[in-house]
Amino acid sequence: MASAGTAGMAGMAAAGGTAAGKAAGGRAPRAPSARTGPRGSDPSLDGFREVQRLAYECAEAVAAQLRPGVTEREAARMQRRYLAERGVRDWFHLPFAWFGDRTAFAGFRHPLQFFPTDRRLEPGMPFILDMAPVHRGYTADIGYSGCLGPHPLHEKLLDDLAAHRALILEQVRERRSLREIYLAVDQLMVRQGYENRHRAYPFGVIAHRVDRVREGWSPTLFGFGLQALKGLASDALRGHREGWSPLWSPYRFSDHPPRPGLWAVEPHLGFRGTGAKFEEILVVTDSRDPEESAFWLDDDLPHVRRWQDCGSQEGKRP
């Protein structure tokens, strides 16, 4: 388990918090970024890790139940029910499910097309489950790509996502601007022969910030939790004043170094009607130690295990 593995580093914890405060330059960043100590030591990170794991467990459980004939709506409902049974009451966004060429957002023109449809799963079809539950005030936002039966192309896409995960972490540690990193990911996709499909997301984001959410009344609006939207909006407002943005996009407003905090990163590859993505939380701190300055919240996730199992050369760019 990643948390156990990194527990040994907890000894170096103390300095991190104060360094964070200083490096933030009096901009008074809010939870949990500034409070984040070294990897795995922060109790609030445990909360995020727990809900992220719960979400991935849900994805694996639902994926295991998918059969030919299941519709996207049914798959979304299955995710919702699974998480509701385990205490999830609020959402960053409600679960999505995309089947077939909808995994590559083929022909998407307006955001309503993201919502689950009556498209039925067929043998050999790829699918993506995407959900963002809030559990005890902690948010996760995950994406899970799978396929009903063997699909060599889909497997290739999943393999190639490993390079993106490594690239993003490397460049965030180098403190490149988010826009630059976005374009570097774009270039890697072009070299791989893929299309960038996260450009289809609202504002074309490859990532967005997630944060703690107040528990209580939790309505949703167009599939997004109002509490989470509120958090994002206030981030956006403060970011606008301070010159950063909670949305990681290819546009000028993302032309700033990575902002400490939790980022749900979701590179999405598309290739001629087949799409694959992962989504997980990247922790950015303001530590000077590169290892500590950014790390994936959890390395014990299905897609990471898959790369390790295949002996896939994670970290090596093609």
Added chain:
Amino acid sequence: MSGSEPTADGGREPAASGAPALEGASVRRVRTAEGVELCVAELGERGRPPVVLVHGYPDSKEVWSEIARQLAADFHVILYDVRGCGRSTAPKPLRGGFTLEKLTDDFLTVINAVSPDRPVHLVGHDWGSVQGWEFVTVRRTEGRVASFTSISGPSLDHFGHWLKKRANRPTPRRVGQLLAQGAKSWYVYALHTPALPELAWRGPLGRRWWPKLLNRMERVSTDDYPTSSLPDDAAHGAWLYRDNVRSRLLRPRDDAYAHTPVQLVTPTGDAFLSPRLYDELELWAPRLTRRTLAARHWAPRTRPDQLTAWVGDFVRANEPDAEAAAGGGTRNGIGAPRRLPAAGAYADHFGGRLVLVTGAASGIGRATVFAFAEAGARVVAVDRDAEGAHRTAEMAALIGAAEAHAEVVDVADESAMEKLADRVRTEHGVPDVVVNNAGIGLAGSLLDTTTEEWRRVLDVNLWGVIHGCRLFGRQMVERGQGGHIVNTASAAAYLPSRSLGAYGASKAAVLMLSESLRAELAEHDIGVSAICPGVVNTNITNTTRFAGTDDKEEQRRRRQATRLYGRRNYPPEKVAAAILRAVVRNEAVVPVTPEARAARVLGRLSPRTLRLTARLRPPV
């Protein structure tokens, strides 16, 4: 064997004078219950999948000579002269002796003699295919035929239903289809007149005019074809029409469903059969694979390589005994039956065909390779960027390419291109489609362009295309079985601009070269298309040289251009689709983006306006 061929019953078969040799064939005579003697030839090793080739009208089994020779490497090939043709005897009397029922008896007699325990794969051309449809739709052959490849010959029953449907419920379109096919069928009416056709065939038509007609109208090489038995074949064969056409077209069978997988090969330039005849054929043949070939009616003579490949693939895919297929399938070095057919656009045209694309590591070239791969082609991705070319080939193999290879070559390098052409020919064969796409960008004022920059842009953009056209065009001409060359020009080829002078000059040269080459190669059935994409979102903006700028300024302009092209966001996939369409329709010049098309129209309507726009300072 020269002079004589052994017969199965120990006798010697005298070779008809002037007959093209089915070299190495063992020939035997099979006697039907009715007393007709059929001449059956066999090639290739027995025990391999048996393939029966049935000829059409006016022909004899020698029409298959080239295809039979090639198929014999992998299969047990069986050919026979239809009754009344070649060295088979004619029934007496002729009238009523050529009904499809009797022809089915002949077929069963032949396959029972040569392949009593194993179902055969059937291939028919023209009347051979008409017969084939009968063989695979009647119950008594069930279990005896494993697959059927139909070339230029519809089922008379399907044809009858086709006519009925159009005559009973005429719409303008249906009437048009009726009239079009009606005009193509003139010879059918002529053959129904008594005695005259026989007189004509036995007179100068059969003896002198027919070879010339075949050569001129069908581009069939007549060195060793047709055989000297043609006048008799043609005179006897007239009864094929008289005995079957009227009865079947007026009262078509309602149960003419194929009980085998069918591969339908439709030549697009067939003077006698409209491709519309095969609309809705899926209703009659549920396991149908469609193939489309740019050829005329006598495709077995003019396109033997492609037909052999398709027949071979189809036989292997439908061979019940997988091990035997693996043993027999040595072409391409892999014997396992392939996935058939591919699903992409124009899969019927490009399935199994060899396509070579230069500049295939990115942008339009890569998208073109992928589009051909989705259509099931065998692709060769050429680029000087080894990593990119290999990546393209790797991805192409995942999306349906029958084979995918990468070649690392700089198209500007003459000797490297010559080696490439030799290598491709020996390893994969002559390409059916060559896309000369590799190109580099060069922007900036002409006065600032150095000679070195000029040389580089001409070397790649023009000389690369010249080498590709010269080397592969030569291979296509030598093979003599058609082909297509696509050259990527540019909208800058006809759109003057103060900032793209050198690039535009190189592309204008490509455009004119393509148009001239098209004229030159037309007589060889080789098409040439020039593609003028326009502003397309590819990597070219990141590698374009900006003349008269230093490194930093160049980087800035590249970024700016990339952003501009990104905002236009015209995907290379659409250009690739235009390239496939251009090959299928044999289009000469294809402007792709709306602005490229508008500029071309404007250049004709008002060249002056176009010249004025050339003076505008570009945003980059």
